Amino acid sequence: MAETLASLATVRMRTGGHTRALGAALRAEEIGRRHLRLTIGALPERQALRYAAVRARGLDLALSAAAAGLDPAGLRSAWDALVRSRAVVLDEMAGRHGAAWRSAEVGLATVARRLASARTRLANLVVRGPGSADPALYRQLADEARREKELAERTLAEKSAPFREDLSRAEIALQQVEGSLPAGSALVAYARYLRLAREAAPAEHYIAFVLPADRGAIVAVPLGPAADVDEAVRRWRGEILAARGGMGRGSRAAELRYRRAAERLRQMVWDPVSPHVASARSAFLVPDGALVLLSWATLPGAEGGYLVEDRVGLPTCRR
Numbered sequence: 001m002a003e004t005l006a007s008l009a010t011v012r013m014r015t016g017g018h019t020r021a022l023g024a025a026l027r028a029e030e031i032g033r034r035h036l037r038l039t040i041g042a043l044p045e046r047q048a049l050r051y052a053a054v055r056a057r058g059l060d061l062a063l064s065a066a067a068a069g070l071d072p073a074g075l076r077s078a079w080d081a082l083v084r085s086r087a088v089v090l091d092e093m094a095g096r097h098g099a100a101w102r103s104a105e106v107g108l109a110t111v112a113r114r115l116a117s118a119r120t121r122l123a124n125l126v127v128r129g130p131g132s133a134d135p136a137l138y139r140q141l142a143d144e145a146r147r148e149k150e151l152a153e154r155t156l157a158e159k160s161a162p163f164r165e166d167l168s169r170a171e172i173a174l175q176q177v178e179g180s181l182p183a184g185s186a187l188v189a190y191a192r193y194l195r196l197a198r199e200a201a202p203a204e205h206y207i208a209f210v211l212p213a214d215r216g217a218i219v220a221v222p223l224g225p226a227a228d229v230d231e232a233v234r235r236w237r238g239e240i241l242a243a244r245g246g247m248g249r250g251s252r253a254a255e256l257r258y259r260r261a262a263e264r265l266r267q268m269v270w271d272p273v274s275p276h277v278a279s280a281r282s283a284f285l286v287p288d289g290a291l292v293l294l295s296w297a298t299l300p301g302a303e304g305g306y307l308v309e310d311r312v313g314l315p316t317c318r319r
Contacts, residue, residue, distance in 0.1 A: 028058030
């Protein structure tokens with residue numbers, strides 16, 4: 001179903017119906033994300049990463065619709081899907097490494113084993129599909145595994161605070177992120193995605209979502225082809241490495257070269273966003289792609305100096 005909905009959204013995008021494409025894209029992403037969460041808990045790490053790369057998804061389509069222009073409700077839905085889909089596999093891997101509580105808490109080891117068994121059985125059923133078996137029998141087996149999984153989850157959630165935190169973390173959405181922001185702060189989330197448009201071939205692009213400090217309407221800011229942004233990041237890093245290798249010799253010339261490379265980068269990824277955070281005391285940044293390598297505060301300001309000296313602080317969130 002997720003693959004069919006993604007195909008439907010793609011057709012609508014290519015025929016200019018980006019608003020009509022959003023609903024199918026979001027539904028495809030939701031199904032694919034839930035299917036991924038269901039299966040990766042029972043897969044080895046390498047297989048989980050491989051499956052995450054090929055699973056059915058609609059996020060690129062939703063972000064393409066946001067870049068083409070959506071109403072405020074549509075932008076919120078697209079950003080919410082982005083928040084829910086970030087780091088799904090990494091969260092699962094981190095949860096495995098932090099699962100020592102299962103054996104540490106007295107009386108929970110048996111329930112934890114029952115939960116792991118039910119999750120594995122359900123994941124195997126979902127991945128394998130009914131095949132040539134009786135569909136009614138397949139549905140019965142899947143429903144039984146799902147009920148056992150949900151019962152074990154409820155039991156653990158009632159008795160274990162860490163497990164409750166694990167469950168709640170899996171359902172973090174834009175509303176929770178928004179509610180955790182300090183007063184007077186803005187949120188800027190970058191995303192690298194495969195842009196589909198009627199007039200061009202698919203290509204990797206960047207987009208930024210902005211939640212202003214006054215909690216007004218969400219803004220989506222397309223930032224252009226990812227190849228251009230990534231090349232600007234590469235040049236910026238190259239100037240840093242060259243200056244470090246120079247051991248301080250010709251520092252003035254090195255700084256000028258750095259500023260030229262960094263100004264180009266700032267013009268691409270910060271200047272289009274900055275008008276929307278002008279009234280904020282601080283802006284929380286969530287980078288993606290090559291932008292995770294960027295030290296935002298060291299970018300030169302538009303009127304001299306550096307962004308670290310600007311009125312708006314730039315804390316960076318890595319998740």
